[in-house]
Amino acid sequence: MQFATRLDAIETSAIRELFKLLGKPGIISFAGGFPDPALFDVEGIRESTAAVLASQPGPVLQYGATEGYQPLREGISRFMAAKGSTVASEGLIVTTGSQQALDLIGKTMISPGDKVLVEAPTFLATIQCFRLYGADLIGAPIDAEGVQVDALEQLIEQHKPKLVYLIPTFGNPSGATLSLERRRRILEIAARTQTLVVEDDPYGELYFGAKPPPSLLSLSDQVSGSRDWLAHCGSFSKILSPGLRVGWLVAPKELLAKATMCKQFSDAHTSNLTQATAAHYLTLGRLAPTLDKVRAVYAERAGVMAQALRRELGDAIEFTAPQGGMFFWARLSKGRQAAEFAQRAIDKLVAFVPGAPFYAHDPDPSTLRLSFATADVGKIEEGIGRLRQALCTTARLCGTGLSSPLYPGVTPAPLSARSSVG
């Protein structure tokens, strides 16, 4: 069977093979970007589902508008307003998770061969999603303050991209947060060069201490003309439940109309049952206390992971502790290969994702991503301990107290001092 040529552009085997191994019994996973299900507000969701099926079963179970269930559009508009973003309910559409918002942007905007700028590294599924529409992706360098704006501006001038895709707040995989100054400059550049900027913001509510800078969407009111060149993807996946598959897309009017038309032929509309559930949930006043709890738990886990990484892996690894979100982005020292380390880690029943697939081009093979969201603090301690064991090629070498050949600077503790591998 001959498949569409667009499939030639993508390659997913590396990550897929890794994820298959996650089913091994006893494994501790830092690999996925999954929220901890123990933090889901099951009672609030159950109450919401029951309420909408009791009060309006017809509309909830019938076909609905492609743009989204109107009470949810209004609820999202209020939710955004509380975060400082002015968006009318008609200025957004509901999507089947924010992954679909990305897909609709790709379908609506990207012709084969179009240049698209992304952070290097960026969200893996965005790379693949945009490549399926024929995008020629170009990576812009980042640092601890997010994308480097001078370099970004130069790349825009040079390549005249169809769009620029950014995760400005608690980036995936970078964990980095774009500074306020850089945010303003990006909006100015977007307006001046008439370049569409897509802000993906699934993690912005997951801050540990001080709130992050306002979203590009919030700031766009202050930068003349920038709103006309800004799209924004939001999601309930990280703050309420990924299983509902409810996200949203804010975009300039014409783009939103075209994206709606594309959605009509993608899945007609997002489930009314899950949309109505989310809409009802937003009226309960339960989201704020739930988020307070989630933030506290994730902050603790991030702190434990940072300490454990420093203690157990020492100078074998470099990282900047994130101030929110779900991820540590790290670099192995001395040019060591994260893919090889990941394989050794799987042997020790701990998983993470090597960083290379997060780069559109020119991957840094020494990078890796660790999620602290899913495992509790005990598992994090144990898992990082296993990572230290994985630094040894064999138990014999560790047992003799010899340095790991992979990371000669690190002396693993004796195996007997660690909890056993489950």
Next chain:
Amino acid sequence: MQFATRLDAIETSAIRELFKLLGKPGIISFAGGFPDPALFDVEGIRESTAAVLASQPGPVLQYGATEGYQPLREGISRFMAAKGSTVASEGLIVTTGSQQALDLIGKTMISPGDKVLVEAPTFLATIQCFRLYGADLIGAPIDAEGVQVDALEQLIEQHKPKLVYLIPTFGNPSGATLSLERRRRILEIAARTQTLVVEDDPYGELYFGAKPPPSLLSLSDQVSGSRDWLAHCGSFSKILSPGLRVGWLVAPKELLAKATMCKQFSDAHTSNLTQATAAHYLTLGRLAPTLDKVRAVYAERAGVMAQALRRELGDAIEFTAPQGGMFFWARLSKGRQAAEFAQRAIDKLVAFVPGAPFYAHDPDPSTLRLSFATADVGKIEEGIGRLRQALCTTARLCGTGLSSPLYPGVTPAPLSARSSVG
């Protein structure tokens, strides 16, 4: 803003403008393909949703497998087996409604410029969906027994299409059902010419009297090699609830793997809450009695619509009464234009869809589609009465008993003999 070139291929304004008018107060609509919400088994769905949120809230609210929620895949496998189709749970993936199954087939299979054969007429959203992937659609002629196989075979030989898309049972918009003999021949042609056939089967369970012939999927066991060239789209939208957005795709192994990869970047996975709800519902034993009721109601409505059309519109309209599904496909006599008639009908507060947009090319402008699923028998009688009024250009002409200028052969009854317009 410059949009993707693929959008140049599609045009939706005609239908969109019509659907906007459906919000007029008092309108009776035969336009949509919506099931009657009064027939939804709300109690069974409510019970299912509550059960899965009580017994397994974690998996239901967490991210899930792109292939689908495993208990649902198994439930669909059993459901298909009861209909005579042997499909392992690994041989299907769950999709966000069967619209997404079509989208994934387009994304996976169709390169720009690829030829695709469809029935003339066929499902409007398939035309647009495939065109967004660059398909060059070619229409194959149909009659009351579905697609004409000799012509189809010739078109396959001539165009070597990437795939053939068919709605063999109670077609949309045609209402036609492909004969058993033609089904066998299509499978033989698929296997011999190594041409992928996509069977879209959302309506097969909605039969009024005798069961329709087995699906192509069921028959493929009897035609050597045909299963390797057959995909099948199923849906709960017409038999349980469209608002859940749960459909499925059965396809040869490699195609299914590629479609799964595409789905990963389209919406990651279908809502686990709606998938688990459907899975639980299938275990309740409520689907069979619900379907019995739905079949009886739709059969009655189809009968009433057929009688009313013959009585009220006489020889102004030709149609073959369907044996199941949701639609009458009709042709105005004397080459009258359905688009003009539709506008007059809207003025009389009754809506239907003109047939032209259902053709990939060379539309027959005298055709139209009437759905009998949504309105009850009283509304059907009243709505068809309004259609007769719409045959008059003005009330004065009707009042004088003069023939309608649009359909000179029909003498409308006096307005006073009809129920008033809402």
